[in-house]
Amino acid sequence: xxxxxxxxxxxxxxxxxxxxxxxxxxxxxxxxxxxxxxxxxxxxxxxxxxxxxxxxxxxxxxxxxxxxxxxxxxxxxxxxxxxxxxxxxxxxxxxxxxxxxxxxxxxxxxxxxxxxxxxxxxxxxxxxxxxxxxxxxxxxxxxxxxxxxxxxxxxxxxxxxxxxxxxxxxxxxxxxxxxxxxxxxxxxxxxxxxxxxxxxxxxxxxxxxxxxxxxxxxxxxxxxxxxxxxxxxxxxxxxxxxxxxxx
Amino acid sequence: xxxxxxxxxxxxxxxxxxxxxxxxxxxxxxxxxxxxxxxxxxxxxxxxxxxxxxxxxxxxxxxxxxxxxxxxxxxxxxxxxxxxxxxxxxxxxxxxxxxxxxxxxxxxxxxxxxxxxxxxxxxxxxxxxxxxxxxxxxxxxxxxxxxxxxxxxxxxxxxxxxxxxxxxxxxxxxxxxxxxxxxxxxxxxxxxxxxxxxxxxxxxxxxxxxxxxxxxxxxxxxxxxxxxxxxxxxxxxxxxxxxxxxxxxxxxxxxxxxxxxxxxxxxxxxxxxxxxxxxxxxxxxxxxxxxxxxxxxxxxxxxxxxxxxxxxxxxxxxxxx
Numbered sequence: 382x383x384x385x386x387x388x389x390x391x392x393x394x395x396x397x398x399x400x401x402x403x404x405x406x407x408x409x410x411x412x413x414x415x416x417x418x419x420x421x422x423x424x425x426x427x428x429x430x431x432x433x434x435x436x437x438x439x440x441x442x443x444x445x446x447x448x449x450x451x452x453x454x455x456x457x458x459x460x461x462x463x464x465x466x467x468x469x470x471x472x473x474x475x476x477x478x479x480x481x482x483x484x485x486x487x488x489x490x491x492x493x494x495x496x497x498x499x500x501x502x503x504x505x506x507x508x509x510x511x512x513x514x515x516x517x518x519x520x521x522x523x524x525x526x527x528x529x530x531x532x533x534x535x536x537x538x539x540x541x542x543x544x545x546x547x548x549x550x551x552x553x554x555x556x557x558x559x560x561x562x563x564x565x566x567x568x569x570x571x572x573x574x575x576x577x578x579x580x581x582x583x584x585x586x587x588x589x590x591x592x593x594x595x596x597x598x599x600x601x602x603x604x605x606x607x608x609x610x611x612x613x614x615x616x617x618x619x620x621x622x623x624x625x626x627x628x
Numbered sequence: 629x630x631x632x633x634x635x636x637x638x639x640x641x642x643x644x645x646x647x648x649x650x651x652x653x654x655x656x657x658x659x660x661x662x663x664x665x666x667x668x669x670x671x672x673x674x675x676x677x678x679x680x681x682x683x684x685x686x687x688x689x690x691x692x693x694x695x696x697x698x699x700x701x702x703x704x705x706x707x708x709x710x711x712x713x714x715x716x717x718x719x720x721x722x723x724x725x726x727x728x729x730x731x732x733x734x735x736x737x738x739x740x741x742x743x744x745x746x747x748x749x750x751x752x753x754x755x756x757x758x759x760x761x762x763x764x765x766x767x768x769x770x771x772x773x774x775x776x777x778x779x780x781x782x783x784x785x786x787x788x789x790x791x792x793x794x795x796x797x798x799x800x801x802x803x804x805x806x807x808x809x810x811x812x813x814x815x816x817x818x819x820x821x822x823x824x825x826x827x828x829x830x831x832x833x834x835x836x837x838x839x840x841x842x843x844x845x846x847x848x849x850x851x852x853x854x855x856x857x858x859x860x861x862x863x864x865x866x867x868x869x870x871x872x873x874x875x876x877x878x879x880x881x882x883x884x885x886x887x888x889x890x891x892x893x894x895x896x897x898x899x900x901x902x903x904x905x906x907x908x909x910x911x912x913x914x915x916x917x918x919x920x921x922x923x924x925x926x927x928x929x930x931x932x933x934x935x936x937x938x939x940x941x942x943x944x945x946x947x948x949x
Contacts, residue, residue, distance in 0.1 A: 433824070459826035471821040473814045480810060487807035488825040498805040544825065 384411045386548055386580050387463075392431060392441035401427035402438060403604035409548065414574065415582045416591045416612070419601030419625055425584045426468070428601070429550045432582075433465050434458045445548070464546035468553045468584075470537035472525045478536055479521040482508040485543035508543060514576060515539045516569045531558040535566055542573055549574065551583040555590055563587060567594050588616060600625055635931060636884065640794075643891065647786055651779070654786040656898050657891070658854045661789040664890035665847035667874045668796055669840030671886050674875060675804060676833055677816030678732065681868050682740030683844045685724075685747045686717040688863030690845035691852035692751065693717075695764040706769045706788070710849045717845020718838050725837035729830045744868055751860035763859030766852045782854075789850050793887055796843060801883050803839065812836050844871075877919055879926030888927045 385408045392405040401424035409415055417425045430436040432443055437452040444450065450458050459465075473481050486504035487493070512518050515535050520528065525536065534554055541549055554570060555563040571594055574581050585591050591598055591612055598615045600607040602624055608615050615621055647654035666687050673680050690713030697704050697712055728739045751758045758764065768776075771784045803809050811832045814822045819829045852858050861867065870893075878889020896915055900908035923930045 455823045456826045456828055459824055465824050471818055471824065473817045473821065475817055476810070476813070484807060484810050484814065485825050487811075488827045493806075493808050495799075495803045495806045495808050497807075498802070499807050499810045500805075502807070540821070540825075 385409070386411045386446065387432065387582075388444045389428070389432065390442050390444070392428070392438045392443070394427060394431065394436060394438045400424075400604040402431065402441075405441070405604070405606060407599060407606060407609070409580060409582055412578070412580055413596040414571070414580075414594060416595035416598045417582065417584045417601060418586070418588070418591060418598060419607075423601040423625075424604040425601050426552055427604075429465065429552055429582070429584065432458075432550060433463060459544065459546075462547035464541035464544045464549050466534075466538045466541045466549065466551040466554060468556060470530075470533040472533065472537055472540065474526040475524070477522050477524055478512065478517060478528070479505075479508060481525065481536060481540050482511065482543045485540045489544050511539055511543055511573075514569075514573045515542070516565070531562040531566060534558065535569065538570060538573075542577060542579065545577065546579060549579050549581045551581065553584050553586065555585065555587060563590060564593075592616065635934075639888075644787075644790060647783060651783075654782055655854065656894055658782070658786045658789050659851060660890045660894035661786075661793045661887065662847040662850040662854065663871070663874060663894065664793055664887035665796055665850070666844040667871050667878065667886040667890055668800055668883065669843035669847075670871045670875045671883065672800060672804075672812075672836050672840040672843070675809065675816070676812045676836060678736045678833070679872060680740040680840070681737045681865065681872065682742070682744030683840065683871050684863045684865070684867035685740075685744035686721060686841040686844035687848035687851070687867065687871075688744075688747060688751065688858070688860070689720050690714065690717040690848035691766075691858040691862050692758065692764070694849045694852040695766045695858045698767045698769065699764065702767060703775075704769050705773060706771050706785070706853060709769055709853060710792075710846060713845045713849030713852075714842045717848065718842040721838045721841025721845075722834070725834045725841070729833040729837055741865055741868065744863055745865060748860050748863045748865070751863060758860070761860060763857050766856050766858060768856070769853060785850070785854055792846060792850075796846070797883050797887070800839075800843075804883070808832065808835060873916060877916060877926055879928030882926070882928045885926050885928040888931075892927060 387409040389405055389407045392402040394402045399422070405428060417428065419425050427436065431438050434450070434453050434455040434457065442449055442451045445461060445463060448461065450461065473484070480499060483499050483502050483505065486502060486508055487499065490504065492502060509518065509521060512521050515538065517532065517535055517539060520532060525533065528536065538551065538554060555566055558566065567590055595612050597610060598612045599609045600615060600621050607625065608618060608621060643657060646657060666683060669686070670680055670683055693712050693716040694709040697709055724743050728736055728743070731739055752760055768778070768781055771781060776784060804812070811822060811827055815829050815833060822829050848862065851862070874889040874893045875886060877893055878885030878887070896912060897908060900911040904911060919926060925932070
């Protein structure tokens, strides 16, 4: 690990009587894969929402590199190099897989020539390579609404990677898919992240996935971070197993 | 059945040739083309899932700009009137657009309606400037510097309108296939993802809104010189509803559908009014009912269904978007 890429300091946010962030301090280092675990309602997704500008914290700040990105608009944060993949894939369902990626490429390059068809963008080959990297090459001309959930998740991640982000935040990239499918998705994802040199943070409920793919793990509990460290160390803690995993 | 694929080209030739066979029909066809341009503006916004119930305001604004120009500079050229109309409607579109693109769906539609009714009221009440409900006369402009007689001018205006309609179709077709157009469609399907691609949905919608205003304005300028008079009715809400009606009739969201719908609408209206003056609105209503019940994808949808039955590669091509 070298250098801090993202730094959240003393984040606070509440929804009515529920405190979703109660003094969150967390650093994400360049090149790492950080897993966030914790029970439902602990504030994991809220953290991602704050980091990507969807929510503004009532106190605290988020720094990305040298810049304070607290309460910036999602699109501004995206342009700075933070991409996001969602728990429920957020895609353009009436378009083809390749079109979803090409639109991301156009957004990245700010290619808005009204006379050039999306299909003819010079980034087309790059996007086809990215689809191949994500194991989706065969599906490039499929409509999104014809894909099974596992592939939609991968396309959602591929769209985020098409932005060539420095940091990718993923909310439960393997939820709603079979165990076999989980490891296929994670294998492909980890390879794609390594090839592109992208730092990642992912919310995860499956401890096997965390053990196998995370460099570090942060444990969330009632809006606080209970512990942070290497998976084998954190998951060996009986209090984590009892309070968070329920074993 | 293979002949079906040539239907659009044949229809364009028929429309282009009709005024030669039936000279008086060119006035009706020019009106249809002018309305088709305004409907094309509505179609652009339909791509984003937004329906404007106020686009007649741009139609009226540019029609009045032509009237004012002819009043101030007698003998102004048609090209100047058309350009001025587009600039006028585009400017108004940019100002109103800054406000309305913050809203979606019914709020978007109703805000457009509200703005159009403000313009309508101004045109009605500012009698000393706009002539009130009597409107303003629009003299015959020169055509590329030439002073043409009435018949020659009408013919020139018709073919100019046909050319402009073709150019507008081509441009909008290219625009909708470009990254901008695809981003516009994405507003309808997933605005959240659009924002998380770093794209401002409001900015994309504003560009489309100004384009749609310019198209409606171009139609308004043509109708002003075609009719020789402009009245506040050009900006009334019924006119805006008519544009939405035609968009559905032609095939909602389709570039060629705008003109196919406008031609069918104007011809049905013209003949229904001539043959059944008291019930022509009812006939139009039945036509729309028929379209919604039996061909919900409009005239273009009907054509596509026929083309799909045709053997050969055309039936398997990607849809024209």
